Amino acid sequence: MTQNNGYSQGNPIMKRTHALLLLVFFLISQSLYAQDKYPGSHQSIQFKRLENTHDLSAGKWGPYSKQYAGISHIPEIRAGVRFDFSVVPGYYRNKIVVPNVLFESGYFPWDFSPDMSAFTYRYELEWKDKVYVDVSYKILDSLTVLASMKCVNATSMPQNVTLNLMAWLGYPDIFPLKSLSRPQGSKWINAADYSSVHYGKQSPKDNLVTDGLMRGEIRDAAYLDGSAIRLGEQTGDKVSYQVNFKSPADGGKLLLVYRLKENRSCNLKITGIANESLLLNGTGALAVKDLQTVLKGDLNGDLIIEVTQGDALELNGVLLSDGKSDAELVDNIRENYPQIISNPQEKHAVLKYKDNPSYYGIAWDSNDFTVREVRNDELDSYFRKLVHNHVDSILNGNNKGHYFNVFIRPVELAPNSERTVSSLICTGTLSQVKERLKKLKTVRGDSAEAYKPVVASTPPDRVLPEGKKYELSQRLLRSTLLSNVVYPIYTQRKYIRHFTPGKWWNSLYTWDSGFIAIGLNEVNSQLATDCLNAYTTPVGSQSAFIHHGSPVPVQMYAFMDLWNKSQSKELLQYFYPRLKQYYGFLSGQLGSSTTGVLRSGILKTWDYFYNSGGWDDYPAQVGVHRQKAEKYVTPVITTAQCIRTAKILRLAAVASGNEKDAASYDKDIRKFSHALQSFSWNMKSGYFSYVRHDAEGRPLGPFNYSDGQDYNMGLDGAYPLFAGICTPEQEDILIEKLFSEQHLWTPSGICVVDQSAPYYQSDGYWNGAVWMPHQWFMWKTMLDLGRADLAFKIAAKGLDVYSREANESYYTFEHFFAKTGRGAGWHQFSGLSTPVLSWFSAYYKPGTVTAGFEVWIKSQKMSRGNSTYEAVIDFDKATSAHKRSILVCMDPSQKYQAAFSGKQLDIKSPYPGLMEITLPASNKEGRLLIKPTF
Numbered sequence: 001m002t003q004n005n006g007y008s009q010g011n012p013i014m015k016r017t018h019a020l021l022l023l024v025f026f027l028i029s030q031s032l033y034a035q036d037k038y039p040g041s042h043q044s045i046q047f048k049r050l051e052n053t054h055d056l057s058a059g060k061w062g063p064y065s066k067q068y069a070g071i072s073h074i075p076e077i078r079a080g081v082r083f084d085f086s087v088v089p090g091y092y093r094n095k096i097v098v099p100n101v102l103f104e105s106g107y108f109p110w111d112f113s114p115d116m117s118a119f120t121y122r123y124e125l126e127w128k129d130k131v132y133v134d135v136s137y138k139i140l141d142s143l144t145v146l147a148s149m150k151c152v153n154a155t156s157m158p159q160n161v162t163l164n165l166m167a168w169l170g171y172p173d174i175f176p177l178k179s180l181s182r183p184q185g186s187k188w189i190n191a192a193d194y195s196s197v198h199y200g201k202q203s204p205k206d207n208l209v210t211d212g213l214m215r216g217e218i219r220d221a222a223y224l225d226g227s228a229i230r231l232g233e234q235t236g237d238k239v240s241y242q243v244n245f246k247s248p249a250d251g252g253k254l255l256l257v258y259r260l261k262e263n264r265s266c267n268l269k270i271t272g273i274a275n276e277s278l279l280l281n282g283t284g285a286l287a288v289k290d291l292q293t294v295l296k297g298d299l300n301g302d303l304i305i306e307v308t309q310g311d312a313l314e315l316n317g318v319l320l321s322d323g324k325s326d327a328e329l330v331d332n333i334r335e336n337y338p339q340i341i342s343n344p345q346e347k348h349a350v351l352k353y354k355d356n357p358s359y360y361g362i363a364w365d366s367n368d369f370t371v372r373e374v375r376n377d378e379l380d381s382y383f384r385k386l387v388h389n390h391v392d393s394i395l396n397g398n399n400k401g402h403y404f405n406v407f408i409r410p411v412e413l414a415p416n417s418e419r420t421v422s423s424l425i426c427t428g429t430l431s432q433v434k435e436r437l438k439k440l441k442t443v444r445g446d447s448a449e450a451y452k453p454v455v456a457s458t459p460p461d462r463v464l465p466e467g468k469k470y471e472l473s474q475r476l477l478r479s480t481l482l483s484n485v486v487y488p489i490y491t492q493r494k495y496i497r498h499f500t501p502g503k504w505w506n507s508l509y510t511w512d513s514g515f516i517a518i519g520l521n522e523v524n525s526q527l528a529t530d531c532l533n534a535y536t537t538p539v540g541s542q543s544a545f546i547h548h549g550s551p552v553p554v555q556m557y558a559f560m561d562l563w564n565k566s567q568s569k570e571l572l573q574y575f576y577p578r579l580k581q582y583y584g585f586l587s588g589q590l591g592s593s594t595t596g597v598l599r600s601g602i603l604k605t606w607d608y609f610y611n612s613g614g615w616d617d618y619p620a621q622v623g624v625h626r627q628k629a630e631k632y633v634t635p636v637i638t639t640a641q642c643i644r645t646a647k648i649l650r651l652a653a654v655a656s657g658n659e660k661d662a663a664s665y666d667k668d669i670r671k672f673s674h675a676l677q678s679f680s681w682n683m684k685s686g687y688f689s690y691v692r693h694d695a696e697g698r699p700l701g702p703f704n705y706s707d708g709q710d711y712n713m714g715l716d717g718a719y720p721l722f723a724g725i726c727t728p729e730q731e732d733i734l735i736e737k738l739f740s741e742q743h744l745w746t747p748s749g750i751c752v753v754d755q756s757a758p759y760y761q762s763d764g765y766w767n768g769a770v771w772m773p774h775q776w777f778m779w780k781t782m783l784d785l786g787r788a789d790l791a792f793k794i795a796a797k798g799l800d801v802y803s804r805e806a807n808e809s810y811y812t813f814e815h816f817f818a819k820t821g822r823g824a825g826w827h828q829f830s831g832l833s834t835p836v837l838s839w840f841s842a843y844y845k846p847g848t849v850t851a852g853f854e855v856w857i858k859s860q861k862m863s864r865g866n867s868t869y870e871a872v873i874d875f876d877k878a879t880s881a882h883k884r885s886i887l888v889c890m891d892p893s894q895k896y897q898a899a900f901s902g903k904q905l906d907i908k909s910p911y912p913g914l915m916e917i918t919l920p921a922s923n924k925e926g927r928l929l930i931k932p933t934f
Contacts, residue, residue, distance in 0.1 A: 514554020
């Protein structure tokens with residue numbers, strides 16, 4: 001049945017004419033397909049960049065600072081050192097705005113190009129947009145950046161603005177306090193760079209080491225390189241190194257660098273290229289031990305170190321040297337103070353830092369300036385205190401840090417006027433820097449784009465009229481998403497650039513980063529793929545995936561989302577083995593995993609993190625920890641997530657030529673579904689319960705609150721709906737719970753905890769607040785269930801709540817109060833809020849196609865004008881056939897009809913351009929065609 005479009009039922013000639021026009025249009029549209037890319041102009045993904053790295057394929061310039069918002073340069077990715085540049089604006093001899101990334105400080109990520117080659121921060125001197133400075137950075141080439149500082153006075157009073165250009169060197173969080181003075185030609189092997197390690201004491205984390213560290217690795221500034229390994233908690237602990245070293249003719253030395261607690265000792269046995277037993281004594285400090293072994297000839301083999309007796313040892317590494325000179329530990333001093341080569345007449349300066357191989361140049365175009373130095377480790381309080389120092393060129397603080405400062409003042413602004421000041425930042429050799437510094441006038445004068453450095457990531461004509469009201473909040477969230485990238489983050493023995501949910505979280509975070517990848521799917525597919533890659537590991541790796549925090553496998557859903565957008569065979573072949581390994585550990589079938597130790601078959605992840613679903617104060621979860629019941633009580637979400645990911649991987653297995661894996665996934669799906677249905681469903685509460693087990697792992701019954709009510713009245717208890725394993729009766733009950741104002745539906749969307757539960761709190765962090773991520777899962781679930789109406793209800797509410805707050809405050813908050821809808825938590829948050837980007841694209845960006853987790857798009861093509869769409873669609877065959885919904889956003893000027901394998905389909909269109917299509921209740925692959933009606 002077609003959409004109601006006013007088509008005439010009468011004149012047969014008119015019908016034939018319309019049919020002919022339709023045929024002509026269809027043939028023309030087909031000729032356009034080959035020229036088009038799928039929705040969102042997803043660029044070709046460079047898969048060669050992904051191997052052997054967890055880093056981003058981004059430039060050396062970017063918004064990477066962990067201190068103050070601006071632009072950073074990374075001279076060498078392995079070193080962990082970066083050069084930072086920032087602008088600190090203010091009123092002349094009055095307040096200043098120091099853009100600290102770790103708390104609210106008056107600046108906002110304002111506009112970012114999708115590739116991060118240009119971006120703008122807004123500084124509000126007088127709220128709201130009365131007096132402000134827009135600082136824009138445009139990366140001109142690999143060595144040069146143009147900074148434009150647009151100062152705006154939208155008041156009826158004249159204003160005097162100042163601009164402080166700040167430059168400094170940023171060091172890694174763990175900066176080694178010592179280095180090793182060693183002979184030329186010697187070979188240093190850090191203890192964490194082993195070929196194998198064996199521990200007598202086994203750990204659940206042996207194959208899932210937190211933060212992607214090496215097994216046994218410990219990080220501290222006391223160690224050379226910042227890393228060591230711990231040995232000797234059990235006798236027989238041993239580590240092996242592959243050595244390739246050519247000893248001098250008269251022999252070489254073998255030395256150990258280690259640390260032991262004071263007055264403790266440890267006995268070691270050395271075998272392989274050397275054979276020796278020795279006793280190490282501890283002082284509590286790092287020490288060097290000469291083994292007295294004489295190394296002869298070309299050494300190519302194993303060096304094995306085994307603890308035979310004594311106390312735990314912190315082994316920092318092994319040094320093989322020429323045997324003539326001693327190695328010694330020396331202080332490793334940070335060199336914060338640069339050599340400054342300043343030329344005030346030419347309005348530029350050159351900086352050279354000892355710990356950075358590059359030179360850096362800064363040029364500016366204002367005639368009213370002073371060159372200064374701030375000798376302090378922070379700017380927030382110290383620099384504000386010194387705002388009234390109008391004389392000194394050196395502002396002496398605690399001398400623990402250094403900021404080069406060009407103080408531009410005053411920038412005089414008449415009422416309702418603006419003025420732009422420019423700066424050029426560059427790097428390279430001294431001659432390269434000096435040459436580039438001369439080009440500021442040329443760049444500023446000749447480049448028409450100099451004052452328009454940011455290209456909007458969503459052109460206005462790519463948005464349906466009904467979505468215009470969301471454009472500001474979408475831009476703010478996209479900008480926050482792209483600004484929340486930091487360097488350095490340490491994992492797998494390397495420093496990387498990494499997207500983080502907010503710069504306050506200076507770390508990896510697995511489930512947040514899955515949602516970051518989902519958000520990046522709407523912005524930049526290469527960066528999305530990089531983000532996905534950061535958390536997967538090659539088959540056979542020591543860690544099954546990169547883990548930090550809540551073990552919710554959002555990477556699986558980011559992968560499927562990216563597949564349904566791109567149909568990239570390379571994506572499928574590259575990620576399927578990695579995600580299969582990820583799933584194997586999470587489902588309790590790989591290595592040291594303990595998730596599936598209970599006889600009920602219900603999974604738990606308490607051995608890896610306190611948080612099962614990202615919901616910190618979820619009542620049942622809190623109750624488990626308070627009662628110290630982690631060994632015997634299981635949540636629902638982990639098993640439900642494994643069921644859904646098994647279904648997704650089953651689709652990926654078949655599509656990638658790994659059909660033999662399907663039977664294994666089918667077996668798991670049956671096992672886990674049976675476990676939840678048999679032991680977790682609680683008819684009394686209408687939710688699936690946390691389940692208690694006895695000492696032998698047998699299920700005992702629901703985990704109840706103190707008054708006897710089900711402790712799991714909340715979203716965890718509804719997750720089997722997401723997994724697609726509910727009976728029709730259970731579906732009805734849980735859908736009613738989700739959308740009932742007496743239960744989970746609030747004025748701001750779906751809450752995590754049932755409002756009728758005795759443990760519900762209106763002021764909780766998750767318990768009583770509204771977040772976007774679990775709503776995204778339920779939105780996808782509604783599409784899987786063929787309830788496009790309820791999916792729209794979730795998305796529309798989320799977009800409304802989010803945009804209302806962002807438009808008002810310019811902040812992209814972490815969560816929202818259920819009753820009022822006001823934002824709270826981290827103010828520039830992007831991780832778990834990215835579903836807002838997905839919802840906007842799905843409903844308001846022509847060219848976007850969206851389905852749930854049970855629709856696998858094998859191929860698709862959209863005409864250039866987004867007026868004809870064709871796709872080959874397969875379905876999740878591990879779930880019984882039923883109706884499913886798909887959303888297609890198209891050219892709003894047309895009326896449409898749809899067919900699946902030749903059968904006409906119903907189309908519901910809440911507004912022109914959006915198609916809500918219900919697919920047949922079948923699991924048989926078919927062809928979907930949407931085309932205009934005439």
